[in-house]
Amino acid sequence: MKAITVVPGRPEQARVDDVGEPSPAEGSVLVEGRLLGLCGTDYEIVEMQGYGWPPPGQERLVIGHESLGSVLEAPEGSGFAPGDLVCGIVRRPDPVPCEPCANGEWDFCRNGRYTERGIKERHGFGSQRWRIEPEFAVRLDLELGDCGVLVEPASVIAKAWEQTERIFARASWRPKVALVTGAGPIGLLAALFGVQRGLEVHVLDVNDVGAKVGLVRDLGATFHVGDVADLGVMPDVVIECTGYGPLVFQLASVVAPNGVLCLTGLSSGTRRVPISVDQLNKEMVLENTVLFGTVNAARRHYEQAAAALARADRDWLARMITKRLPMEAFREGLRKGADDVKVVVDLRA
Structure with a gap:
């Protein structure tokens, strides 16, 4: 399968690679990637030295933290089923864990040892398929459709x-x-x-x-x-x-x-x-x-965001997505044009 990979701070190394299927160790829920939102964080990871960290022992990072996908496989009892529309939570609690992380408030991590999908020491969602733990996946209203890619920023x-x-x-x-x-x-x-x-x-x-x-x-x-x-x-x-x-x-x-x-x-x-x-x-x-x-978000904030978007006018939300790019052209989306609001990458194109 294909994935968008980078060496943080080396823009000439950003590319679409052929990579192996996601490991079950990353989570029991297998997801087909639909859309990936791009933002200033992605630009900084690609273009600027000192930001963005691949998994330990690896040189390249699969980028992407604004996710939208459809469940392909999910184990019984996980709360998910094939066809569910989902987004992935970005941050993971630190391994100690500190008191906030132990209570599901990794957005208030006190020791900085958290990890983040597509940003800090964990591969992101910029691939045609990705896996995730059920507790870090959020089911979305199917009627949101492609507007579900707005849940992470929301x-x-x-x-x-x-x-x-x-x-x-x-x-x-x-x-x-x-x-x-x-x-x-x-x-x-x-x-x-x-x-x-x-x-x-x-x-x-x-x-x-x-x-x-x-x-x-x-x-x-x-x-x-x-x-x-x-x-x-x-x-x-x-x-x-x-x-x-x-x-x-x-x-x-x-x-x-x-x-x-x-x-x-x-x-x-x-x-x-x-x-x-x-x-x-x-x-x-x-x-x-x-x-x-304030920075980042806990699970309840993703759920609040999903509920707020479900109440919003769908046509209005759809107008926020002003540019769609195929995977090979993702670099074009890192620098937004004057008319752009939200730029997304179609992981199926």
């Missing part, structure tokens, strides 16, 4: 909203206005989840090119471009999805009193900006502001 947002709501539980009031920064796949999903919660949602992006404007507006949300200081909006909650460091400090200054600012984006640069940290500290203390970061 799981990150499900966790972000869950943690945000836990913080708001400290007081009697609840948020009414949400701001999402960035209108990529993560930002659009964050906006979807905010609308599903009945919030007034605003989305800020650097430009108004491509499908994202229509996608935001068709949610009933408001699309903005420009500087955050000029929005004229005082959000109760901000979901930051760009990873642009200087923006974080601006957002901390515009969020409403008692507000929550959740960071989901990763900064890849080394930008330096002058800020008045004393003034920022004063504002956050006096206004009960909470700023926190």
